[in-house]
Amino acid sequence: MSTTQTRVMVDTNPADTSDVLAHVPQHSIDDAMRAVRLAEQAYPVWRATPPPERGRVLARAAELARARVDELATLLTREEGKILSEARGEVLKGINLLEWYSGEGFRVGGKTRPSEMPTTILFSLRQPLGVVAIITPWNFPWAEPVWKAAPALVAGNAVVLKPASLTPLVAQRYLEILEQAGLPKGVLTIVVGPGPEVGDALVTHPAVRAVSFTGSCEIGGEVYARAARRLAKVTCEMGGKNAVVVMPDADLELAAAGIVQGAFGSTGQRCTATSLCVVHRDVKSRLVDGIVGRARAIRVGNGLEAGVGMGPLVDARQLATVLHYVDDGRAAGARLACGGRRLTEGAYAGGYFIEPTVFTDVQPGNRIAQEEIFGPVLAVIEVGSLEEALKVTNGLRYGLSSSIYAADANTIMRFVDEIEAGMVHVNSPTVGGEAQIPFGGIKWSGIGGREMAEEGLEFFTELKSVFWDYTGRARQTNIY
Ligand code: UN1
Numbered sequence: 001m002s003t004t005q006t007r008v009m010v011d012t013n014p015a016d017t018s019d020v021l022a023h024v025p026q027h028s029i030d031d032a033m034r035a036v037r038l039a040e041q042a043y044p045v046w047r048a049t050p051p052p053e054r055g056r057v058l059a060r061a062a063e064l065a066r067a068r069v070d071e072l073a074t075l076l077t078r079e080e081g082k083i084l085s086e087a088r089g090e091v092l093k094g095i096n097l098l099e100w101y102s103g104e105g106f107r108v109g110g111k112t113r114p115s116e117m118p119t120t121i122l123f124s125l126r127q128p129l130g131v132v133a134i135i136t137p138w139n140f141p142w143a144e145p146v147w148k149a150a151p152a153l154v155a156g157n158a159v160v161l162k163p164a165s166l167t168p169l170v171a172q173r174y175l176e177i178l179e180q181a182g183l184p185k186g187v188l189t190i191v192v193g194p195g196p197e198v199g200d201a202l203v204t205h206p207a208v209r210a211v212s213f214t215g216s217c218e219i220g221g222e223v224y225a226r227a228a229r230r231l232a233k234v235t236c237e238m239g240g241k242n243a244v245v246v247m248p249d250a251d252l253e254l255a256a257a258g259i260v261q262g263a264f265g266s267t268g269q270r271c272t273a274t275s276l277c278v279v280h281r282d283v284k285s286r287l288v289d290g291i292v293g294r295a296r297a298i299r300v301g302n303g304l305e306a307g308v309g310m311g312p313l314v315d316a317r318q319l320a321t322v323l324h325y326v327d328d329g330r331a332a333g334a335r336l337a338c339g340g341r342r343l344t345e346g347a348y349a350g351g352y353f354i355e356p357t358v359f360t361d362v363q364p365g366n367r368i369a370q371e372e373i374f375g376p377v378l379a380v381i382e383v384g385s386l387e388e389a390l391k392v393t394n395g396l397r398y399g400l401s402s403s404i405y406a407a408d409a410n411t412i413m414r415f416v417d418e419i420e421a422g423m424v425h426v427n428s429p430t431v432g433g434e435a436q437i438p439f440g441g442i443k444w445s446g447i448g449g450r451e452m453a454e455e456g457l458e459f460f461t462e463l464k465s466v467f468w469d470y471t472g473r474a475r476q477t478n479i480y
Helices: 029-048 051-066 069-080 085-106 143-154 168-180 195-203 215-231 254-270 281-297 316-329 346-351 386-394 409-418 454-458
Strands: 008-013 017-025 112-113 121-130 130-137 158-162 189-192 208-214 233-237 242-247 274-280 335-338 357-360 377-384 401-405 423-426 459-470
Touching: 008 069, 008 168, 008 401, 017 069, 017 346, 029 130, 029 158, 029 189, 051 069, 051 143, 051 168, 051 195, 069 085, 069 168, 085 143, 085 454, 130 143, 143 158, 143 168, 143 208, 143 454, 158 195, 168 189, 189 254, 189 274, 195 208, 195 215, 208 215, 215 233, 242 254, 242 386, 254 274, 254 281, 254 377, 274 281, 274 386, 274 459, 281 335, 281 357, 281 377, 316 335, 316 377, 357 423, 377 386, 386 409, 401 409, 409 423
Parallel strands: 130 158, 130 208, 158 189, 208 233, 242 274, 242 401, 274 377, 357 377, 401 423
Antiparallel strands: 008 017, 112 121, 121 459, 335 357
């Protein structure tokens, strides 16, 4: 959408800030209002489009995106910083979501039930809400807009999407692809702009019937409160402090590899990142050796270069936050087993690079054990039993993802049962999600319904229950 104002954001590569991707005009509050009006105008035709046909638009978008995986992944790496293989993985995950939701076009629907009344049939319909707002973070600039907008669109809604200000270009490619796939103009509009103003304009707009948000707890709490005040539907997917528990009978090589992948993949800038390792004392030193050896071997650098295993942080602010937590861990008496330094020499000079960092001897009450860092920092806590491990992990205010490495089935099942988290991984890292199974967390990590799978579609629909007496006489015998 064109803008009425001339504020411009310089979109740069976090691995090399002299690489300028674009000068992106920022939208204003008036632009956000205009986007909602466009969506209101586009909605009736889209609502009237049969759901299987809406699904076919997503299927075509999946095909178009598949033909452009490399180009999209390269842009994503330049704009966000994650390494190319991770960017490819993200693009492919978005394509899976498009494929899943394209099929949902054949299934959007309610159910039938028998009635207490003669000659009466009961059924429910799932119908679109109208105009919905979607607010997405910078760390999954392709997958997040896809995973929220695909269910919203197949359900028949018109969408105003506000991607993170740091990563607008990848989201714009998504819109291009959707329109090329046949999405009528105005059914999805993008507004780019400073979160507090433009985001708030959407969240508080009376015509916006639902808000789907992913981002920090701080902003999620505000979005939830403001939308709730005017009784709009809200789903917020927020932070995590995701723990891996390692028991003495675990495969320690597998555990070390999974923890390193979970902690340092995407430079730790992932709501499902592993930021806590809760290990049984009998295997602690062996596990820590395995983790530290692997962490030290990771080559940090520009994600476009072959052989690089970890990219930069996204911007100076994120770098300052992560370094602040490193100082805090040191000051609290934790032992820095590796990393902890910003990298500034040579090719690092132009980017926001930091070493993969591991703290051991961390106490459960330390801030680095309690708060989401959103960077490549792992805190290791030693425990003496599964009970103690559960106490540490369930004592956190977050409840997004979790993992256990163990062999004994009873230990694993008890963990699966008792861990307070929306997602549990067994013998695998805390990260990731798949289109066909709900994604989301509990406690501070999420509110308002799961994403992905059919649950993700339900959020974007309203149910209508129908009571139909096909003789018109059943009510005469009604006792209710
Ligand atoms: C993943 O772990 O693959 O903001 C996805 C985030 C999440 C996405 C994580 N919403 O990090």
